[in-house]
Amino acid sequence: MDGTGLPEIRSTCPYCGVGCGVLLRPDGQGGMEVKGDPAHPANRGKLCSKGSQLGQTLGLDDRLMSPRIGARSAGWDEALDLVAERFGDTIAKHGPDSVALYVSGQLLTEDYYVANKLAKGYFGTANIDTNSRLCMASTVAGHKRAFGTDTVPGTYDDLEEADLIVLTGSNLAWCHPVLYQRIIAARKKRGTKLVVIDPRRTASCDGADLHLAVAPGGDVALFNGLLNEVSLRGKIDHAFAENVTGLEEALVSAAGDDLSATGLGEAELRAFFDLWCGTEKVVTVFSQGVNQSTSGTDKVNAILNCHLATGRIGRVGMGPFSVTGQPNAMGGREVGGLANMLTCHLDLENAEHRATVQDFWTSPEMPEAAGLKAVDMFRAVGEGNIKALWIIHTNPAVSMPDADRVRDAIAGCDFVVVSDVTDRTDTARLADVLLPAAAWGEKSGTVTNSDRTISRQRAALPPPGEARPDWEIIAEVGRRMGWGAAFDFQSPAEIFREYAALSGLAARFGRDFDISALAELSDAEYDALAPVRWPVSATRSGGRFFGDGRFFTPDGKARMVPVSHRAPVSGLSDARPFRFNTGRVRDQWHTMTRTAKSPRLSAHLPEPFLEIHPKDARALGLKPAALVRVANDHGAAILRALVTDAVRPGQVFAPMHWTGETAPSARVDALVPGHVDPVSGQPESKAATVSVEPF
């Protein structure tokens, strides 16, 4: 209860990986007041512009209220029977790998768990991937190479204990605002130095001591240069290095790399190296600018190498720190929602791990190898090899690279099911069956934020019409396909208990993810669950990993991975002379299905644009606010020129939010080729090449 005597419901914000706690107070008329939760450890009562406007985004005018088959409304029974029948028939006729699920970091952990169990445990395919593939798959791969598991070593508190914070490929001020505010507050208090590494001058640079406008793709060379300096200056922590293998090989690679690939001057490099080498408490925060690259995994390992060589990991105020874009990207990683993972951080390709999960799930068959990652999955859809596709809470016809081809592939697929809260997305319009899902504020479950804190999302409003929670929809399909016992879930609490119990078995393999102490929660205890950082077991709780020098590899040692600079795959040419960067703006979220409902958020940057340097604008004869056509072999977009020296000459930037629904000429992911990192499968969303001309 608050001071007014009305009940307040604790939940979490649905937007970003900071995972801020919110207090919801329904007004009894379908709306609610949303405030920051002072008791939540991620935000301590603060919210950013998006979180504080959540109450403006609850309108029902675009909501999908009942199932649809083609253009007509259908009952749940008819729609679910059809989904079960078509997936069953396709598997029977063409094998398990002829079907796929493409899911989302918008799913709650319980939804994700059931979807993963259905695909990997019962369909018998690992063709389940998530839009997190576009977000942080390179971090997952880099963590696994270095640590043996996908483990975020530190906590948000480290950002307030550090003396130097390096933001790499992260516009934290706009994309994770509450975390950025925590850094700025700590900076005022303790004088924390702040370095921003980004080809663009972003809002995060406003409060920085140093902005390094690194050349696109130059991060490996930069962190290799740093590792080399660490070595030359005698800053290797040889005692900690006892816990590490590959140091010599990584140093040789680092020494041989070419610093000119950074595009930075000697004075800038010197200033960065001096700060990093001269400060013990360093946190390197990294995000999509690192991950969304064909060398994304190497970039992650280049960063981890510097922290491992200096022992600056797992200790107060130190460590590499990946921040995730979506509210539950971490939960998705934990349940094994990626095509190459198994639940509870187990490995799909490890026979013992697989057998443990199969036994626990009593599943008829399990895939033995990784499934198709997002880009390959939609290629297989286009080639007709995937014949039944279920897309849940995401809009790949807009957000995937090569978006026009992906849209065409979905349109040509034999059978497409879309679960979403609205029918007004580019992807929903291509569905054979549309299933109305409960939205944020109407559903219950858990999410995990970027520092491993599990928080409850709680329903404060009833789902409108016939909308249902995702776990319930997915479990219904499982039951109708004949797997009643495995999918006989009655509540998210029941799913969570099963998942937590499985994590206890996983931990026996020496894995990091363990929430087995939560496996016996009663329904009431689950409902009241306060934010808790994993691990949560009889022997371990919360805190940092790796301070003790023990890692999750077979020999317990971390791996330093020798890496070398590789340029982005798309080459510049006379025909495509501009490097094309994409990203977010402060007040929009993904493809705007929620944030566009808020007049206040939409007023910030109301239309799609292309940032272009004044020199380039002059050379093209562009006046400020002129329309430009941006094009390459993959697609084209019409955008308004925003002439600014925030981008370097030869580079342009466009936000990725607008869709065929909101601005049909501004589908910028149509311009992004499907080039992927060879290890993580993450696409290179920030380094296409394009032509720009007046429109």
Ligand code: SF4
């Ligand atoms: Fe929501 Fe992220 Fe803003 Fe927090 S920082 S209120 S989680 S969008």
